[in-house]
Amino acid sequence: MIIAHISDLHFGACDNEIADLLLTQLNDSGADLIIASGDITQSATETEFIQARAFFDRLKAPVFVIPGNHDLPGIDFRRFWHPFERYKRHIAEDLNPVLQTGLSDIVGLNSARMILPHWNWANGSISALQRRAMRNFFKASHAPWRILVVHHPLQSPKEFPLDITVFNGQKLLKAIDESRIDLVLAGHQHHAYIESRNTPDHTTLFVSASTAMSTRVRRQPNGFNILHLSPDTARIDQLRLENGLFRVFSALTHTKKPNKTQASPLPAGTDALPISDPIMPH
Numbered sequence: 001m002i003i004a005h006i007s008d009l010h011f012g013a014c015d016n017e018i019a020d021l022l023l024t025q026l027n028d029s030g031a032d033l034i035i036a037s038g039d040i041t042q043s044a045t046e047t048e049f050i051q052a053r054a055f056f057d058r059l060k061a062p063v064f065v066i067p068g069n070h071d072l073p074g075i076d077f078r079r080f081w082h083p084f085e086r087y088k089r090h091i092a093e094d095l096n097p098v099l100q101t102g103l104s105d106i107v108g109l110n111s112a113r114m115i116l117p118h119w120n121w122a123n124g125s126i127s128a129l130q131r132r133a134m135r136n137f138f139k140a141s142h143a144p145w146r147i148l149v150v151h152h153p154l155q156s157p158k159e160f161p162l163d164i165t166v167f168n169g170q171k172l173l174k175a176i177d178e179s180r181i182d183l184v185l186a187g188h189q190h191h192a193y194i195e196s197r198n199t200p201d202h203t204t205l206f207v208s209a210s211t212a213m214s215t216r217v218r219r220q221p222n223g224f225n226i227l228h229l230s231p232d233t234a235r236i237d238q239l240r241l242e243n244g245l246f247r248v249f250s251a252l253t254h255t256k257k258p259n260k261t262q263a264s265p266l267p268a269g270t271d272a273l274p275i276s277d278p279i280m281p282h
C-alpha cells in the first residue's frame with residue numbers, strides 16, 4: 001500500500017505552479033490514499049476552501065484529511081460562533097476521521113482550537129474525549145499498521161527552533177504508547193523529519209512533512225512524504241522540491257517488532273470513534 005502524506009497546503013498563500021506540480025506527482029505516485037495533515041488554507045476564507053476542494057477533487061486517490069490551526073477563521077465572530085463551518089462544508093464533516101484499509105487503521109485527531117490558555121492560539125490541544133476514543137478504537141485494531149494523524153507535532157527534532165505547545169501532549173504520548181501506534185503523521189512546522197520513540201517492545205515513528213506548496217517555507221524547500229507499507233515494513237520516502245521536481249532526499253525503512261499484545265474486541269457500550277468515509281475523488 002502506498003500512502004502520500006501532504007501537509008500545510010495553505011491555499012491563499014501558495015505557489016500555483018508548485019500546486020500543479022504537486023498534483024501531477026501525487027497522481028503519478030501510485031498512491032492508494034493521500035493523507036493531508038492540516039493547514040489546508042491560509043485564512044479559512046470561502047475562496048481558499050473552494051480552491052482546496054477543487055484540488056482534492058482532481059486527485060486520483062481518496063483523501064483523508066484533518067484541519068490545522070489555519071483552517072480556523074482569524075479573530076472575528078466566525079472563529080467563536082462557527083469555527084469549523086467552512087472546513088466542514090467544503091472539505092470534510094468529520095474533524096476526527098477514522099479509516100480502516102486492511103493494512104492500516106488510521107485515526108485523525110483535530111488539535112486546532114479556537115481559543116487556548118496561551119498567548120499563541122496557533123498552538124494545539126487534544127482532549128480527554130479524543131484520547132479515550134483513540135484508545136478504544138485501537139483496542140479493537142487488528143491491522144498491521146496503526147497510524148495517528150495530528151496537525152501539531154508531538155516530537156520535535158532538537159535543532160528546530162519553532163516553539164510549539166500541545167496542551168495534553170504528554171497525555172497523548174502516553175496514549176500513543178498504550179495503543180502501540182506505529183506512525184504519527186504531522187505537519188505545522190513546515191519542516192520534514194522523522195523522530196522515533198521507543199518503549200521496551202515497541203517503536204513509534206513521528207513523521208513530519210514540510211509544507212507541500214505554500215510560500216511559508218522554513219529552512220527547507222516544499223516537500224511531502226510517501227509511505228510504502230507492507231505487513232512488516234514501512235519505507236518512508238521524504239521528497240523535496242529540487243530543480244523543478246519533487247525528489248527523494250531521505251528514505252528510511254522501518255521493520256516492525258513482533259506484536260506482543262493481542263488486540264481484543266471492545267466491551268459493549270465503549271465509545272470508539274465511528275468509521276468515517278474519506279473524501280472520495282469525484
Ligand SMILES: [Fe+2]
Pocket residue numbers: 008010039068070188189190
Ligand atoms: Fe502551516
Ligand SMILES: [Fe+2]
Pocket residue numbers: 039068069070151187188189
Ligand atoms: Fe499549523
